[in-house]
Amino acid sequence: MKNLIFNVISAAAFSTVLALAVSPALAEGLADAYQDKFHIGTAISPGSLFDKEVMQLVNAEFNSVTAETNMKLRHLAASQRTYDFNWSDRFVAQGLANKQFVVGHTLIWHRSLPAWFFQQPDGARPSRAQLLASMRQHIYTLVGRYRGQVNGWDVVNEAFNFDGAFRSSPWLDIIGEDYIEHAFAFAHQADPEAELYYNDYGLVNPQKQEAVVALIKRMQKKGIPVHAVGIQGHYSLSYPDLQTLDNTIARFAKLGVKVMISELDVSVLPFPGPEERGEDAEIDSKRAQQLDPYPEQLPDEVMSQFTQRYVDLFCVFLKHHAAISRVTFWGVSDARSWRNDWPLTDRTDYPLLFDRELKPKPVHQELIKLASSYQKVCPLTGNNKDE
Numbered sequence: 001m002k003n004l005i006f007n008v009i010s011a012a013a014f015s016t017v018l019a020l021a022v023s024p025a026l027a028e029g030l031a032d033a034y035q036d037k038f039h040i041g042t043a044i045s046p047g048s049l050f051d052k053e054v055m056q057l058v059n060a061e062f063n064s065v066t067a068e069t070n071m072k073l074r075h076l077a078a079s080q081r082t083y084d085f086n087w088s089d090r091f092v093a094q095g096l097a098n099k100q101f102v103v104g105h106t107l108i109w110h111r112s113l114p115a116w117f118f119q120q121p122d123g124a125r126p127s128r129a130q131l132l133a134s135m136r137q138h139i140y141t142l143v144g145r146y147r148g149q150v151n152g153w154d155v156v157n158e159a160f161n162f163d164g165a166f167r168s169s170p171w172l173d174i175i176g177e178d179y180i181e182h183a184f185a186f187a188h189q190a191d192p193e194a195e196l197y198y199n200d201y202g203l204v205n206p207q208k209q210e211a212v213v214a215l216i217k218r219m220q221k222k223g224i225p226v227h228a229v230g231i232q233g234h235y236s237l238s239y240p241d242l243q244t245l246d247n248t249i250a251r252f253a254k255l256g257v258k259v260m261i262s263e264l265d266v267s268v269l270p271f272p273g274p275e276e277r278g279e280d281a282e283i284d285s286k287r288a289q290q291l292d293p294y295p296e297q298l299p300d301e302v303m304s305q306f307t308q309r310y311v312d313l314f315c316v317f318l319k320h321h322a323a324i325s326r327v328t329f330w331g332v333s334d335a336r337s338w339r340n341d342w343p344l345t346d347r348t349d350y351p352l353l354f355d356r357e358l359k360p361k362p363v364h365q366e367l368i369k370l371a372s373s374y375q376k377v378c379p380l381t382g383n384n385k386d387e
């Protein structure tokens with residue numbers, strides 16, 4: 001009997017010890033694992049916000065949220081001169097309620113623009129002064145509404161081409177190159193406490209990088225507040241080269257701004273040639289299959305490459321954790337990722353950490369482990385040492 005009681009007690013004690021040892025790890029989400037490194041964020045799509053299961057996962061795994069689509073001008077003010085804040089109010093409120101770092105995306109972009117914004121009531125194109133006034137009005141309206149609630153804004157998004165020239169847009173064409181500086185100044189006036197970001201893709205490209213470095217230096221010289229550069233991070237199993245990414249992060253960090261990986265995803269699909277893209281492209285069925293090779297599920301071998309690729313990328317991010325303030329995935333699960341529809345529509349891609357059933361992929365645990373083991377696990381060659 002004594003033995004039985006002892007056995008029962010020791011079994012209970014053992015399972016308590018086991019539970020203590022195991023449960024924190026089991027309960028740990030990504031953001032918990034990285035809390036002393038950087039925020040781990042996700043983009044919230046229009047539909048995700050109303051999907052209870054998705055939002056439960058978001059709140060367990062991420063401590064930052066970005067509006068994927070519905071704070072863009074066309075979505076807020078589609079066809080009339082009044083704004084519909086239903087979605088964005090709910091998005092901001094849920095972020096605040098869950099103590100997440102809330103990111104507004106994006107104030108000034110060349111896409112998602114409603115036609116009415118660039119027409120006077122009589123249909124004429126606005127002058128520089130008129131467009132500057134309506135740009136200020138837009139920024140004051142949105143940033144002012146969420147003053148003290150949205151922590152950071154992607155103020156200007158994707159303003160340069162790959163050759164480093166300013167990208168053509170109604171903003172550039174009507175206002176001129178200083179539209180960027182005005183946008184940052186207006187955002188700062190509307191919420192002096194908010195962090196303000198320049199956000200772009202392809203920043204590993206030397207000419208584009210040069211243009212953004214020059215922009216940041218120009219703004220710093222003029223005293224215009226710019227707090228961080230968002231390196232979007234729409235990547236693949238082979239792009240970009242890790243050393244180039246490492247150098248890119250180091251270069252921006254040296255400017256004295258924070259660095260954010262703002263829209264991370266890793267496509268596993270082949271990238272079509274230029275002639276295969278666009279509505280008129282003619283692709284026969286054999287080629288169509290090659291371009292969409294995993295319509296049912298990802299083969300184990302590709303899943304392993306995918307896991308390793310994220311681990312390699314996070315080794316670079318962790319090396320620069322002192323400069324990086326946030327790593328945000330561009331979506332929660334593969335089901336709603338924009339990568340299923342770009343650069344070709346209707347494919348089945350697998351770019352995120354959670355599968356179509358919202359189950360974590362093996363990479364999820366690997367990244368959690370990496371947060372505490374990276375100094376042992378990540379290669380420490382050349383200038384690849386922890387900073």
Ligand code: G3I
Pocket residue numbers: 045046068069072111112157232263338
């Ligand atoms: O919500 C409507 C739906 O009602 C309608 O039936 C459907 C028909 O096409 O469209 C839905 O809206 C789509 C929206 O995503 C919501 O899923 C828009 O057409 C589509 O244009 C929009 O695409 C977004 C795109 O930006 C343009 O705003 C993508 O989800 C979003 O991932 C993408 O994000 C951009 C970043 O802002 C900037 N960096 C690049 C990144 C990828 O393009």
